[in-house]
Amino acid sequence: MSRKKAIKGKAGTSSPSGGSPTGKGTGKAARSSPGIVQMNGVVHPSRPSISNSSEFYDIAFKVMLVGDSGVGKTCLLVRFKDGAFLAGSFISTVGIDFRIWDTAGQERFRSVTHAYYRDAHALLLLYDVTNKTSFDNIQAWLTEIHEYAQQDVVLMLLGNKADATHERVVKREDGERLAKEFGVPYMETSARSGLNVELAFTAVAKELKHRSMKDPSEKFKLQEYVNKEMKSTGCCRS
Ligand SMILES: Nc1nc2c(ncn2[C@@H]2O[C@H](COP(=O)(O)OP(=O)(O)OP(=O)(O)O)[C@@H](O)[C@H]2O)c(=O)[nH]1
Numbered sequence: 001m002s003r004k005k006a007i008k009g010k011a012g013t014s015s016p017s018g019g020s021p022t023g024k025g026t027g028k029a030a031r032s033s034p035g036i037v038q039m040n041g042v043v044h045p046s047r048p049s050i051s052n053s054s055e056f057y058d059i060a061f062k063v064m065l066v067g068d069s070g071v072g073k074t075c076l077l078v079r080f081k082d083g084a085f086l087a088g089s090f091i092s093t094v095g096i097d098f099r100i101w102d103t104a105g106q107e108r109f110r111s112v113t114h115a116y117y118r119d120a121h122a123l124l125l126l127y128d129v130t131n132k133t134s135f136d137n138i139q140a141w142l143t144e145i146h147e148y149a150q151q152d153v154v155l156m157l158l159g160n161k162a163d164a165t166h167e168r169v170v171k172r173e174d175g176e177r178l179a180k181e182f183g184v185p186y187m188e189t190s191a192r193s194g195l196n197v198e199l200a201f202t203a204v205a206k207e208l209k210h211r212s213m214k215d216p217s218e219k220f221k222l223q224e225y226v227n228k229e230m231k232s233t234g235c236c237r238s
Pocket residue numbers: 013014015029031032033034035067068069070071072073074075076160161162163164189190191192193
């Protein structure tokens with residue numbers, strides 16, 4: 001059996017309580033529509049999308065995007081989906097099926113979000129580089145993650161909206177420092193320009209695949225991979 005023949009990915013986005021885990025919100029994003037978005041990346045485009053079924057897949061992962069309301073979780077996911085349809089290596093092998101549950105982020109959905117944490121294999125934790133509050137709330141998000149997510153969940157911190165240079169209030173160095181402090185891989189992204197979007201998902205997928213191998217000959221180092229890939233494409237350090 002080839003474990004490589006197919007990888008099924010599920011992704012969801014979440015911002016419980018319509019903002020931060022502290023309930024403070026970001027201030028910047030007045031609207032609170034933290035939908036839970038589920039995406040099934042289905043290999044074999046000739047097959048119809050198969051939701052809630054893993055019979056065709058050797059490996060199935062669930063990935064969640066979390067962070068304050070308005071940091072760009074939905075945009076990042078949509079950007080990735082479009083990239084996946086357009087970009088080289090994915091185009092011939094991956095079809096994407098989206099199901100969107102727009103939960104509006106009300107308090108009463110918090111328990112739903114917590115249930116998702118428990119099942120998540122990977123979490124992309126986003127803040128918005130133009131929104132200091134969303135950055136300050138990262139620690140609270142990490143507390144929530146430690147409380148509800150699996151202990152060995154793959155976690156990556158993303159500073160999104162890196163394209164918005166004029167509005168930027170959180171420096172890349174600040175993100176790096178925070179990530180180091182908590183031992184979490186980190187990079188900046190932009191759903192608008194596409195900066196590092198595919199890399200973020202690919203890095204997480206590679207880490208998950210590595211972990212799922214029965215006999216991992218060497219440990220996959222997510223941050224090193226990300227740094228190498230950013231350098232080799234000559235992109236995106238600021
Ligand atoms: N400049 C810039 N704007 C972005 C980027 N990503 C998202 N936005 C904008 O930020 C706003 C919020 O984006 P969403 O993706 O809806 O945010 P969200 O995190 O899903 O928010 P909730 O669903 O409320 O939790 C939108 O107006 C987007 O256009 C980005 O990379 N760059």
